[in-house]
Amino acid sequence: MIAVIGAGASGLVAAIIAARAGAKVSVYEKNSKVGRKILATGNGRCNITNEDIKTSNFHGQNPSFVNHSLNHFNTLTCKKFFEELGIVMIEGQKGRLYPKSAQSSSVVDVLVYECERLGVEINLDSEVTSIAQSEGGFSLHVKEKNLHVRKVLIATGGLAMPTLGSCESGYVFAKKLGHTIVNPYASLVQLVCSEDVKSISGVKCEGDVEVLVDGKVCANAYGDILFTNYGVSGSAILDVSRVASQALQRKADVKLKLDLASEYTKEQLKNILERRKKSAFEKSVSFWLEGFINSKLANFITKSLHVRFAKELNNKDLSKIVFGLKNFILSVEDTKGFKSAEVTAGGVRVEEINPTTLESNLIQNLYFSGEVLDIDGDCGGYNLHWAWASGYMAGKSLAK
Ligand SMILES: Cc1cc2nc3c(=O)[nH]c(=O)nc-3n(C[C@H](O)[C@H](O)[C@H](O)COP(=O)(O)OP(=O)(O)OC[C@H]3O[C@@H](n4cnc5c(N)ncnc54)[C@H](O)[C@@H]3O)c2cc1C
Known part of the structure; x- marks a missing residue:
């Protein structure tokens, strides 16, 4: 038998x-x-x-x-x-x-x-x-x-x-x-980050994800990125989670670099933002980016610049926003573990x-x-x- x-x-x-x-x-x-x-x-x-x-x-x-x-x-x-x-x-x-x-x-x-x-x-x-x-x-x-x-x-x-x-x-x-x-x-697991991303919890977008282990790119993926109250989830995150999880096992420094506007180069993105700034000069920053990126995400990125109106943004601020969208860095401190892993x-x-x-x-x-x-x-x-x-x-x- x-x-x-x-x-x-x-x-x-x-x-x-x-x-x-x-x-x-x-x-x-x-x-x-x-x-x-x-x-x-x-x-x-x-x-x-x-x-x-x-x-x-x-x-x-x-x-x-x-x-x-x-x-x-x-x-x-x-x-x-x-x-x-x-x-x-x-x-x-x-x-x-x-x-x-x-x-x-x-x-x-x-x-x-x-x-x-x-x-x-x-x-x-x-x-x-x-x-x-x-x-x-x-x-x-x-x-x-x-x-x-x-x-x-x-x-x-x-x-x-x-x-x-x-x-x-x-x-x-x-x-x-x-x-x-x-x-x-x-593996195939959500990642817990040290940054407080609660205010953008529930925001989902498509983008490129790179896993940096001790500063070196060790994995990348394109797809959904979902911000959560603990960190990030979504198909692109699950795709790279194995590498992050393995690196965490050996106590390496693990960071995620998210490109939230991967369909544009930095120059293209800056041109788009400059045009939008002109057309919404008197409006708030959240309105200025309305329809382009999720408003919660726009607020999250621009909050650090302490600007409320589009007209307050100078050239340096615009470059910072472009950088923030294409180099959104998160520090991974853990995974959600076997409880939620696939x-x-x-x-x-x-x-x-x-x-x-x-x-x-x-x-x-x-x-x-x-x-x-x-x-x-x-x-x-x-x-x-x-x-x-x-x-x-x-x-x-x-x-x-
Ligand atoms: C939420 C979720 C979604 C997933 N989606 C996909 C997907 O869409 N596509 C894909 O390819 N993979 C997916 N996976 C992964 C996939 O399901 C697993 O890799 C696959 O089921 C593994 O098959 P297995 O037979 O080795 O183990 P399992 O399917 O886990 O089966 C093992 C069985 O052994 C039983 N068992 C354990 N110990 C004992 C014991 N001592 N005595 C008696 N019985 C015991 C368990 O109860 C279990 O029923 C997903 C996983 C999860 C958790």
């Missing part, structure tokens, strides 16, 4: 693939529902995968670990797998693929239905509390009972969003069985896992897949893709 620990994205696909190859599979899930995290993905729409999946979208100490799984389970394989289950995919921005139903529940439903069709046993409210090697396999402690199984897949996910079931048990099991854990940290970076060290089978190099018949491993992806369907792809490979090897 094969035991899959975790009825998340990776565990469900592994169970299906192993059962299709004739294996008898039992899945153990601590939650009272299957795939709780899948339900929360893509704002309830589930960004299943991406049209453009490549190794560079994945991170960890050894990202090339994903190559074998991606070669065998690429976007086409993923589309085919889900289409056969009834999910038609449609493309959103940046190659992101979603179910046409726009409901993540449809993804969970078809996976559960396929498990049922194949006779996979799904045990809910069944937290595995320990795994130990025993003769010819493993002994699993579940609900006050010891179960003997021949093979085990640990698909327990990472630490992101504990309200959805995430916990450290996968790391605890792996460590106890001799594996090394690369220190987990939050993904965990770090996890079970992949050098100790066979990349072609997902089997442990240390213990025969022990397998790992999904986010519990030291692999995390960019925002855009890459994390689920890794969960499906590694589950697919593990499922194939488990059945052998």
